[in-house]
Amino acid sequence: MSGFQRVKAMARGFGMFWWDFIVGEDITIAIGVCLGLGAVAIFHAHRLSTWWALPVLWLLALFVSLAKVLRKAR
Amino acid sequence: MTTSVVLFIAAFFACSVEAVEATTVVLAVGLTRSWKSTRRGVFAAVAVLVAIVAALGPAIAHLPLSPLRLVVGGLLLIFGLGWLRKAILRASGYKALHDEAAAYATLTAEAQGLNNASGVSSGADARQQSGAGWMGGDAYSFTLAFKSVLLEGMEVAFIVVTFGANAHNLGLASIAAAAAIALIVSVAFVVRGPLSKVPENTIKFSVGVLLASFGTFWGAEGAGATWPHSDASLLVLIPAIALMALGTVGVLRNYRQSNEKSSLTPVVTS
Numbered sequence: 526m527s528g529f530q531r532v533k534a535m536a537r538g539f540g541m542f543w544w545d546f547i548v549g550e551d552i553t554i555a556i557g558v559c560l561g562l563g564a565v566a567i568f569h570a571h572r573l574s575t576w577w578a579l580p581v582l583w584l585l586a587l588f589v590s591l592a593k594v595l596r597k598a599r
Numbered sequence: 600m601t602t603s604v605v606l607f608i609a610a611f612f613a614c615s616v617e618a619v620e621a622t623t624v625v626l627a628v629g630l631t632r633s634w635k636s637t638r639r640g641v642f643a644a645v646a647v648l649v650a651i652v653a654a655l656g657p658a659i660a661h662l663p664l665s666p667l668r669l670v671v672g673g674l675l676l677i678f679g680l681g682w683l684r685k686a687i688l689r690a691s692g693y694k695a696l697h698d699e700a701a702a703y704a705t706l707t708a709e710a711q712g713l714n715n716a717s718g719v720s721s722g723a724d725a726r727q728q729s730g731a732g733w734m735g736g737d738a739y740s741f742t743l744a745f746k747s748v749l750l751e752g753m754e755v756a757f758i759v760v761t762f763g764a765n766a767h768n769l770g771l772a773s774i775a776a777a778a779a780i781a782l783i784v785s786v787a788f789v790v791r792g793p794l795s796k797v798p799e800n801t802i803k804f805s806v807g808v809l810l811a812s813f814g815t816f817w818g819a820e821g822a823g824a825t826w827p828h829s830d831a832s833l834l835v836l837i838p839a840i841a842l843m844a845l846g847t848v849g850v851l852r853n854y855r856q857s858n859e860k861s862s863l864t865p866v867v868t869s
Binding site for chain 2 (some may be wrong): 547548549550551554555558559561562563565566568569570574575576578579580583584586587588590591594595598599
């Protein structure tokens with residue numbers, strides 16, 4: 526294995542480790558959380574306090590993620 | 600006062616989960632392969648962890664609070680929801696319960712399989728042989744112990760720094776983590792066996808609820824939201840998320856049972 530290939534494999538391993546560490550089994554939840562945080566930030570920029578936007582969006586993402594498992598189990 | 604108690608409980612339970620996972624691996628490898636190399640692996644991992652925390656700790660303290668809350672709140676929320684999702688699926692029967700005894704048995708079998716493959720017949724022989732191996736020890740024991748302690752230790756450090764920094768009480772979060780690790784290691788030392796008595800899913804469920812609650816609170820604050828009644832809103836958020844999760848488990852369990860019943864009902868043709 527050449528030096529470049531070794532560095533590439535290490536970078537890939539590093540990336541995979543953090544991907545598994547943060548995202549885990551299903552990306553739906555991470556997307557829901559990012560959308561929720563983004564929504565709160567956008568509303569805040571328009572001087573609206575919308576603390577409820579985050580729990581609403583992650584709850585939706587959690588249910589979508591659970592529904593995926595149920596669909597697979599059928 | 601209330602925030603301190605909640606912080607201590609949250610950090611204590613979150614760190615207990617990580618400590619249980621790391622201790623199970625260390626016990627399994629140490630008992631079946633080589634305590635010497637396992638101990639070395641644990642010490643090496645702790646040394647690397649101390650270096651990482653020492654390098655990043657001051658940098659984290661100088662970060663502006665809002666972006667820090669946004670990032671760590673978001674990460675905690677993602678971790679917490681991941682745990683909660685798994686705990687809901689396990690409690691409702693859609694995912695197999697993560698059995699510590701099974702995990703211990705698998706690791707033991709794997710470790711013994713390596714012993715047998717290398718022509719070693721017993722634990723004593725393995726220990727003897729491992730003494731002549733890598734760096735005067737057993738690379739397998741070292742690597743497994745090192746990896747598990749480093750990974751779980753990083754999660755503990757992450758929990759301590761994020762919980763502590765956000766609640767402005769790094770000391771209390773560190774004490775909670777140290778107490779949790781001391782308790783789990785002491786229990787493991789006394790029983791010297793698998794940690795199957797710890798109801799892992801119950802702990803993970805509770806930790807998932809706490810991480811999701813703190814993550815929601817800090818994440819939304821970091822994004823600019825103002826919570827009604829400030830920190831006191833956590834006292835509503837935590838039971839609300841717990842009730843939602845328990846309700847979801849109930850619904851999924853009923854759904855699974857009704858599906859099983861309908862699949863068992865014989866089809867009557869006239």
